[in-house]
Amino acid sequence: MQDEPTPIELTKAVADFLRNDITPLISGHQAFKLRVAINILDLVTRQLTQEAGSDAAEVERLRALLGIDGSVTELNRALADRIAKGEVDLVTPGLAEHLWATTMDKLAVDQPNYASYRREQGRGG
Amino acid sequence: MIEAKLSRSVQRWCPGATGVTGAAKLSGGASQETWRFDIVHPDGTIGAILRRSPKGYGAAPTRAAGLAAEAQLMQLAYEAGVPSPRVMHVLIPEDDLGTGFIMQRVEGETIARKILRDEEYAAARPLLARQIGGILAGLHRLPLDKLPELRSRSATQEIAEFERDYRSLNWPKPVFELALRWLRDHDPGPSVETTLVHGDFRNGNLIIGADGVRAVLDWELAHLGDPMEDLGWVCVNSWRFGEIDKPVGGFGTREELFAGYETAGRKVDPERVKFWEVMGTLRWGIMCGGMMQRFREGPDHSMERAMIGRRASETEIDLLRLLAPRGS
Numbered sequence A: 001m002q003d004e005p006t007p008i009e010l011t012k013a014v015a016d017f018l019r020n021d022i023t024p025l026i027s028g029h030q031a032f033k034l035r036v037a038i039n040i041l042d043l044v045t046r047q048l049t050q051e052a053g054s055d056a057a058e059v060e061r062l063r064a065l066l067g068i069d070g071s072v073t074e075l076n077r078a079l080a081d082r083i084a085k086g087e088v089d090l091v092t093p094g095l096a097e098h099l100w101a102t103t104m105d106k107l108a109v110d111q112p113n114y115a116s117y118r119r120e121q122g123r124g125g
Numbered sequence B: 001m002i003e004a005k006l007s008r009s010v011q012r013w014c015p016g017a018t019g020v021t022g023a024a025k026l027s028g029g030a031s032q033e034t035w036r037f038d039i040v041h042p043d044g045t046i047g048a049i050l051r052r053s054p055k056g057y058g059a060a061p062t063r064a065a066g067l068a069a070e071a072q073l074m075q076l077a078y079e080a081g082v083p084s085p086r087v088m089h090v091l092i093p094e095d096d097l098g099t100g101f102i103m104q105r106v107e108g109e110t111i112a113r114k115i116l117r118d119e120e121y122a123a124a125r126p127l128l129a130r131q132i133g134g135i136l137a138g139l140h141r142l143p144l145d146k147l148p149e150l151r152s153r154s155a156t157q158e159i160a161e162f163e164r165d166y167r168s169l170n171w172p173k174p175v176f177e178l179a180l181r182w183l184r185d186h187d188p189g190p191s192v193e194t195t196l197v198h199g200d201f202r203n204g205n206l207i208i209g210a211d212g213v214r215a216v217l218d219w220e221l222a223h224l225g226d227p228m229e230d231l232g233w234v235c236v237n238s239w240r241f242g243e244i245d246k247p248v249g250g251f252g253t254r255e256e257l258f259a260g261y262e263t264a265g266r267k268v269d270p271e272r273v274k275f276w277e278v279m280g281t282l283r284w285g286i287m288c289g290g291m292m293q294r295f296r297e298g299p300d301h302s303m304e305r306a307m308i309g310r311r312a313s314e315t316e317i318d319l320l321r322l323l324a325p326r327g328s
Helices: A007-025 A028-066 A072-085 A095-110 A115-121 B002-013 B067-079 B112-117 B125-140 B155-168 B174-185 B228-233 B254-263 B270-297 B303-309 B312-323
Strands: B019-028 B033-040 B046-053 B087-090 B099-104 B195-197 B206-209 B212-216 B223-225
Touching: A007 A028, A028 A072, A028 A095, A028 B303, A072 B174, A095 A115, A095 B174, A095 B312, A115 B312, B002 B019, B002 B033, B002 B087, B046 B067, B067 B087, B067 B099, B125 B195, B125 B212, B125 B228, B125 B254, B155 B174, B155 B270, B174 B270, B174 B312, B228 B254, B228 B270, B254 B270, B270 B303, B270 B312
Parallel strands: none
Antiparallel strands: B019 B033, B033 B046, B046 B099, B087 B099, B195 B223, B206 B212
């Protein structure tokens, strides 16, 4: 077991330092790059916070859908394969719900401000 | 260094020009660079843009038409009244600047978010969807016998090419698989008519002023194919920059786009446009995967490229909104 602060607390501390203390000092192209860097750290913080929970739920859904066991990567590969072969499609009970839930969890990490995501969030998903 | 070479070049083909000033690199990709500079002339300076592949750079990627073709297309468009920069000079070996061309600089804005939000463009915005329809009609009417050598792509070939690109990424994505199946099931077959297709006509590749579209840029993905491809691509959600209820670049409705196109005397096939919008959404998603790969394997290890890799999921939600919409 590793000591604390946790990775989440550490990346957040760096992001806040860059945002609050360094941003006012920098301009032009370097300011643009700094914004990208802060966005990356914020994304990493979101992923560290949410990934374990969303992966567990995804694996649960995939096991029910596919009737097999495996890691989240293996199960995604299996689902991709079955869709490619036409064995599973949008008529398959649970597929659309699974893809929606998984995609919403990804957007929550990648781009929580993306307009399509915010619209779909408003639908209660 | 580049200013000295540009100075010598302009004095050869621009009568009266005495040199150039203010050369600055605007962007540099793996195989192409864009520079802005001013031609010094007794009648007043002339704003100019250089687009070139520096000497010793590898061949352009296979999908690209090449700079010579790009120059020819822009000139043809300009002569036909399609808003386009005037090509002033195609580079020759004596210029010692590599391959490419020099065009007249068109003032205006290309940054999509500014065009969608700034007050300066408020009056132009509601007119743009319709105007874009008219411009695309003009572009699709450019005479085939005057076009440079271009690759030709049908919908069927494009699906196969995207599938190959996607599989080469070894990146299992159930939503992309679903989209590929949908595309194969809805392949509209050969287009009744083959025309010039711009290939990257979207908000971000247009120079816009308070008076509307001033120039169409980035012709490097031009090819021959189904004209409806351009109408679908301009509607891809990623090019609406947050204005998701205005499908045409965040400016307006499909109906306005179609009306502009049909008023200019060409016919729209809305089913095909929808097909190409789905195709375009998947295309951008696979391009994000390509960015991830280039970040990971080099040569471009930039943070920006890494972050574009994480934009693939935006195309997944947009594909689901198109193919498996949820009730409101």
